[in-house]
Amino acid sequence: MTRNAAHPIEPLFVDRWSPRSFTGEPVPDAVLLSAFEAARWAPSASNVQPWRFLLARPGDADWETFVGLLMPRNALWASRASALVVILSELRLERRGVVVDNVSHSFDAGAAWTNFAHQALLLGWHTHGIGGFDREAARTRLAVPDDFAIEAMVAIGRLAGLDTLDPEFHAAEAPNGRRPLDETVFAGRLGAPAFAKERNAA
Numbered sequence: 001m002t003r004n005a006a007h008p009i010e011p012l013f014v015d016r017w018s019p020r021s022f023t024g025e026p027v028p029d030a031v032l033l034s035a036f037e038a039a040r041w042a043p044s045a046s047n048v049q050p051w052r053f054l055l056a057r058p059g060d061a062d063w064e065t066f067v068g069l070l071m072p073r074n075a076l077w078a079s080r081a082s083a084l085v086v087i088l089s090e091l092r093l094e095r096r097g098v099v100v101d102n103v104s105h106s107f108d109a110g111a112a113w114t115n116f117a118h119q120a121l122l123l124g125w126h127t128h129g130i131g132g133f134d135r136e137a138a139r140t141r142l143a144v145p146d147d148f149a150i151e152a153m154v155a156i157g158r159l160a161g162l163d164t165l166d167p168e169f170h171a172a173e174a175p176n177g178r179r180p181l182d183e184t185v186f187a188g189r190l191g192a193p194a195f196a197k198e199r200n201a202a
Contacts, residue, residue, distance in 0.1 A: 022157030
């Protein structure tokens, strides 16, 4: 489908999507460093920067471990990525000398992931966030401490054609749409139109 924004935005935001078809070509260190640098500059509550990233590329000692964490259906395509990343977030922060729960750890890690994905796209690489993997196994096999949440995995690669993809994924291999703003933004409480045009329509 062709994506069209309803209001003026940078093309980057509609150009980013989550393909499953990757060439498998090696991703240069410069690309990864640039994407992680963009993630590093994401906003976070009290600037605690709770995100951490675990990286593996084909041929790395942990590559097969990362692939083995994926649900079998996701492994069919993500194993052809140029890199896999596990995103973690630290559950607690220190505030005025006291360690407290960081209620925004996932929110902030999501901001970092968004920066990562958009910077990768600017450099010609696509990303696909993955929720379908074994988090308990990830904690054990990757020695993730209990004070970190395991948020998601990400596949990174160059976009390839459908011929590299298992046929069961062909129908879904295209950018998708988004819910309109009048179903997303509300005035004070759910259901109340936030903008004059919507109020008049109601």
